[in-house]
């Protein structure tokens with residue numbers, strides 16, 4: 001049995017309005033107790049709550065599992081465009097200006113309807129269970145490599161920085177077919193893109209200029225890759241995307257680069273955060289660690305519980321294409337809802353004892369991968385990566401304990417532990 005996460009800021013200490021506004025503050029997500037105090041209060045008292053936060057266009061925070069599921073499944077009513085993620089009004093304006101010049105991101109999460117289906121179909125086969133079975137040996141090899149890295153650190157490391165940040169990136173960039181020499185550059189660019197509001201990972205000030213300059217660097221790198229893969233296809237996912245045709249035509253350069261970017265970025269920080277957060281959960285719940293070491297058959301449900309527990313994607317958004325209502329609250333055409341996944345994954349109506357980490361939790365209907373037509377394309381890959389790393393690590397990990405304070409990324413989008421100092425013994 002695990003110990004319940006102590007929510008130190010009690011819901012009573014916050015007003016509903018403050019709780020709502022805190023969802024637009026990156027620092028909230030670096031403080032789990034504060035985040036969950038706000039989300040618990042909203043679930044209880046205002047599950048569909050209008051947020052007016054400084055610097056942001058107003059939005060509705062939706063915090064109940066059932067409401068998020070209903071919204072995600074009605075993709076004709078609830079569209080990803082034009083506001084798929086929570087961004088400041090200034091960043092939205094900067095990206096809009098970029099779009100007008102033809103240099104904006106057009107990834108799967110920015111698209112709806114037929115265009116989304118066509119583009120998703122191009123990469124889909126690479127992430128199906130059959131492809132995962134073929135990839136498993138390579139993933140296992142990389143997992144073993146990172147357990148060796150831990151051994152080389154000699155009994156103490158920053159697990160988030162030295163292991164979890166690298167391994168998923170190596171997996172996804174190997175699948176794309178990028179050379180290993182480019183991996184460090186990709187690591188830094190993807191962390192800058194997601195951690196733009198964090199002083200450690202962002203480009204400094206977290207301004208729209210920083211965000212668009214990271215995008216420019218990524219576009220430049222990937223435009224070059226497209227040209228090379230068209231000239232000489234190499235049988236990897238990058239070649240598949242560069243040479244794909246829709247209605248007889250190649251995708252334009254911008255769309256190809258956007259496709260690479262969504263795969264490299266979505267496939268990286270999400271899984272890294274889950275692996276680091278998963279190990280932290282096991283350290284804080286030693287009985288669950290012992291249970292998992294004694295029964296490797298629990299690796300499947302344990303990986304699922306880590307994904308629920310960490311919920312590395314903090315939110316996506318949808319915009320109403322007609323006047324509607326959620327849980328009786330009217331929402332007008334053009335208004336946006338923020339789908340609070342970490343809240344859905346602690347919803348007392350769905351999960352018995354939601355604040356208990358239970359390595360064998362079953363059923364575990366978490367929404368960390370979303371739902372409906374945008375359901376995470378890489379879910380099977382993420383599950384396999386997490387399972388393989390812990391399958392390699394746990395049998396050898398005879399002792400593990402904290403070695404300093406962990407720290408989380410300040411971000412409203414994707415993140416988790418950026419530092420997890422540990423001491424350990426490996427057999």
Ligand code: HEM
Nearest residue numbers: 108109266267270271313369370371374375376377378382
């Ligand atoms: C979409 C979560 C790992 C690729 C998403 C969405 C979520 C999510 C919440 C949006 C779903 C929605 O709107 O309903 C996660 C989590 C991961 C993870 C929690 C790890 C634990 C990965 C990996 C890849 C990946 C390894 C590999 C490429 C994508 C892509 C999309 C997506 C391409 C866009 C799908 C679309 O819009 O059609 N993911 N993800 N993700 N994810 Fe993941």
